[in-house]
Amino acid sequence: MGSVAAMQLELPTSLAAPDTAPARLRVDNVSLRYRTPSGSTFSALENVSFEVPDQQFAVIVGPSGCGKSSLLYLTAGLAEPSDGEIYVGGAKVDGPGADRGMVFQSYTLFPWLTVRENIEFGLKRKRIAAAERKEIVDFYLNEVGLNNFADNYPKQLSGGMMQRVAIARALANDPQILLMDEPFGALDSQTRMQMQQLLLRIWEHSKKTVVFVTHDIDEAVLLGDRVYVMGARPGRIKEILDVPIERPRTMDMVMEPDFIRMKRQILGLLHDDLQEAH
Numbered sequence: 001m002g003s004v005a006a007m008q009l010e011l012p013t014s015l016a017a018p019d020t021a022p023a024r025l026r027v028d029n030v031s032l033r034y035r036t037p038s039g040s041t042f043s044a045l046e047n048v049s050f051e052v053p054d055q056q057f058a059v060i061v062g063p064s065g066c067g068k069s070s071l072l073y074l075t076a077g078l079a080e081p082s083d084g085e086i087y088v089g090g091a092k093v094d095g096p097g098a099d100r101g102m103v104f105q106s107y108t109l110f111p112w113l114t115v116r117e118n119i120e121f122g123l124k125r126k127r128i129a130a131a132e133r134k135e136i137v138d139f140y141l142n143e144v145g146l147n148n149f150a151d152n153y154p155k156q157l158s159g160g161m162m163q164r165v166a167i168a169r170a171l172a173n174d175p176q177i178l179l180m181d182e183p184f185g186a187l188d189s190q191t192r193m194q195m196q197q198l199l200l201r202i203w204e205h206s207k208k209t210v211v212f213v214t215h216d217i218d219e220a221v222l223l224g225d226r227v228y229v230m231g232a233r234p235g236r237i238k239e240i241l242d243v244p245i246e247r248p249r250t251m252d253m254v255m256e257p258d259f260i261r262m263k264r265q266i267l268g269l270l271h272d273d274l275q276e277a278h
């Protein structure tokens, strides 16, 4: 009677493994309160709970001030929730760590280091040997198309190039999750579109779990597997929407009915929030 077990063992892991892998990110009843100068408390996030499965591209949209950046800071371990917990790969977040890569809107490269040195910064801290560092940095330089700029300093790069270095630097550490806070917000629309395609391509290679904050609804639908729509006052998750658009995604998909329907749905949710505020 061992034959059934033997047959199961022979199944490819993708078929045999039950779909019960723990979420890569779990935000569990998180609240964040700030004390105002007048001494009262301000609720930036209230009872926020959601999960992001492994390898998913999660996008967060919401009105200004609804706590999107706060949520990423808490996940990065740069601040602590007033209540609740955050888990990355099953481990409770308790301070910053190399398992979470961050890319911000503002340029955060080290100006005194070259492109190569910026990308290998975390690897050096992890004491990875020089030959392996070079291999990893060369791989990511190629991924972001900056092979010919390895020895440039950040001030010799365009905004889009700087963000490409920031993405390469975050991925070179092989984080469990990539946290991106409006990374393309400061770029012109053409560069932004190029960066979206580049990020999608890299994500399809790396299969990292991504949490991406944006104000741009086209960007949210183009990139995301799921869109988490937040509301303000207090900051909370209003709705979680699956994006029913096949991959690979291309720019011309923005004209498709499913894309437009999704956009309208998100706009409606955001509009409700604006009305509630007035």
Ligand SMILES: Nc1ncnc2c1ncn2[C@@H]1O[C@H](COP(=O)(O)OP(=O)(O)OP(=O)(O)O)[C@@H](O)[C@H]1O
Pocket: 034, 035, 042, 044, 062, 063, 064, 065, 066, 067, 068, 069, 070, 071, 235
């Ligand atoms: N250090 C702080 N002290 C007090 N209040 C703060 C602090 N940091 C953020 N806040 C408040 O918390 C709320 C959430 O801020 P957060 O930056 O997370 O919003 P956001 O959704 O990222 O906004 P935006 O879309 O404009 O970037 C805001 O109302 C903000 O004023």
Ligand SMILES: [Mg+2]
Pocket: 068, 069, 070, 181
């Ligand atoms: Mg923000």
